[in-house]
Amino acid sequence: MRFISGFRVGVEWCSSEGMKLEALVKPSVLTQPVYEPGKPIEDVARELGLDPAGIIKLASNENPWGPSPRAIAAAKHALDHGELYPDGGCFALRQKLAAVRGLGADQFVVGNGSNEIIELLGHVFLGADDDVVFGGPAFVVYKLVTLLFGAKVVEVPLKNWAHDLPAMARAITPRTKLVFVASPNNPTGTINSAADLLAFARALPPHVIAVFDEAYAEFVAPADAMDLRPLIAEGRKVIGLRTFSKIYGLASLRVGYGYASAELVALLNRVRQPFNVNAIAQAAALAALDDGEFAEKCARENRAGMARLEAGFRALGLEWVPSAANFVLVKVGDGMRVFGALQAKGVIVRPVKMYGLPEWVRITVGTPEQNERLLTELAAAVRR
Ligand SMILES: *Cc1c(COP(=O)(O)O)cnc(C)c1O
Numbered sequence: 469m470r471f472i473s474g475f476r477v478g479v480e481w482c483s484s485e486g487m488k489l490e491a492l493v494k495p496s497v498l499t500q501p502v503y504e505p506g507k508p509i510e511d512v513a514r515e516l517g518l519d520p521a522g523i524i525k526l527a528s529n530e531n532p533w534g535p536s537p538r539a540i541a542a543a544k545h546a547l548d549h550g551e552l553y554p555d556g557g558c559f560a561l562r563q564k565l566a567a568v569r570g571l572g573a574d575q576f577v578v579g580n581g582s583n584e585i586i587e588l589l590g591h592v593f594l595g596a597d598d599d600v601v602f603g604g605p606a607f608v609v610y611k612l613v614t615l616l617f618g619a620k621v622v623e624v625p626l627k628n629w630a631h632d633l634p635a636m637a638r639a640i641t642p643r644t645k646l647v648f649v650a651s652p653n654n655p656t657g658t659i660n661s662a663a664d665l666l667a668f669a670r671a672l673p674p675h676v677i678a679v680f681d682e683a684y685a686e687f688v689a690p691a692d693a694m695d696l697r698p699l700i701a702e703g704r705k706v707i708g709l710r711t712f713s714k715i716y717g718l719a720s721l722r723v724g725y726g727y728a729s730a731e732l733v734a735l736l737n738r739v740r741q742p743f744n745v746n747a748i749a750q751a752a753a754l755a756a757l758d759d760g761e762f763a764e765k766c767a768r769e770n771r772a773g774m775a776r777l778e779a780g781f782r783a784l785g786l787e788w789v790p791s792a793a794n795f796v797l798v799k800v801g802d803g804m805r806v807f808g809a810l811q812a813k814g815v816i817v818r819p820v821k822m823y824g825l826p827e828w829v830r831i832t833v834g835t836p837e838q839n840e841r842l843l844t845e846l847a848a849a850v851r852r
Contacts, residue, residue: 582724657791
């Protein structure tokens with residue numbers, strides 16, 4: 469191998485000997501699938517020549533009520549000190565979480581969205597010899613992170629649209645490092661019973677870490693809620709993931725957290741960037757936790773909106789998957805066609821073909837006005 473210093477020389481050497489950049493890349497990167505996000509309003513407006521103000525996005529399970537007014541005020545205030553690095557340890561936010569959730573402040577790790585915590589789990593635990601078990605279909609980021617670290621995907625098909633916990637338990641091998649369970653699951657919105665989830669976690673062998681993704685936990689009726697804290701208290705290898713992106717309406721600021729034993733949290737803290745959560749996000753999240761009334765209003769509105777969508781689907785003769793979250797899968801025939809037809813009318817939903825569900829679309833519950841518009845356009849789209 470020749471050692472070349474200087475950018476210009478390097479570039480000439482590359483082109484003259486025909487060395488493609490691709491040849492230098494780790495093979496796993498070239499086969500890494502790319503995440504397809506819900507379409508941004510601006511993209512749709514540009515592509516279709518529509519006014520962005522008239523477009524509604526019901527594609528990414530965002531909060532149609534925006535952030536809490538208190539969170540907005542706190543974020544604006546934090547901008548006044550944008551010249552300072554944020555608190556890399558998220559001290560105030562972790563203190564608040566500890567008080568609200570009844571755990572120690574050292575049992576929380578805050579991330580740039582809860583997605584970052586999933587990646588941190590990969591940094592700490594995953595290599596080429598490891599298996600990762602999760603449901604199929606489940607949140608695609610579990611698969612992306614598994615592949616990113618060269619580990620093996622073990623996807624266990626859902627049963628009746630929910631996680632098949634006995635089958636997932638049978639899929640555990642001596643190589644299994646992580647098992648992801650999302651309840652409610654995305655893209656199905658289904659939950660498993662709290663009793664089944666707790667029993668599943670308690671029966672796992674000691675070399676497996678159970679990751680409970682609770683991104684939609686705040687939408688679940690209290691009677692169906694699962695509480696991970698007894699498992700943590702028992703010293704089990706479990707971690708819960710929560711996010712400020714959904715019920716708290718802060719998706720653009722990127723803040724979420726994991727809660728677990730202080731030992732597991734310390735490991736995750738070792739591999740994160742020193743300033744992974746910006747100060748505006750920290751301030752907004754802190755204020756959002758103080759506005760319980762707003763979160764309750766959003767949960768209430770979501771239940772009413774879900775009932776309205778279900779009534780609308782029933783009237784249209786469409787099948788749907790009963791959901792405990794803020795989105796719902798509905799069977800529309802050709803999902804890509806209906807997605808396109810709705811988009812042309814300025815209503816963005818999520819096709820789920822890449823989740824192996826080409827006949828379905830996933831729709832986020834909106835405001836009452838958004839739900840009516842969606843149902844009107846959906847009626848027209850499925851009639852064609
Ligand atoms: C939306 C969502 C998240 C949240 O991710 P953030 O990075 O916190 O925005 C996590 N898990 C699931 C299953 C989700 O649907």
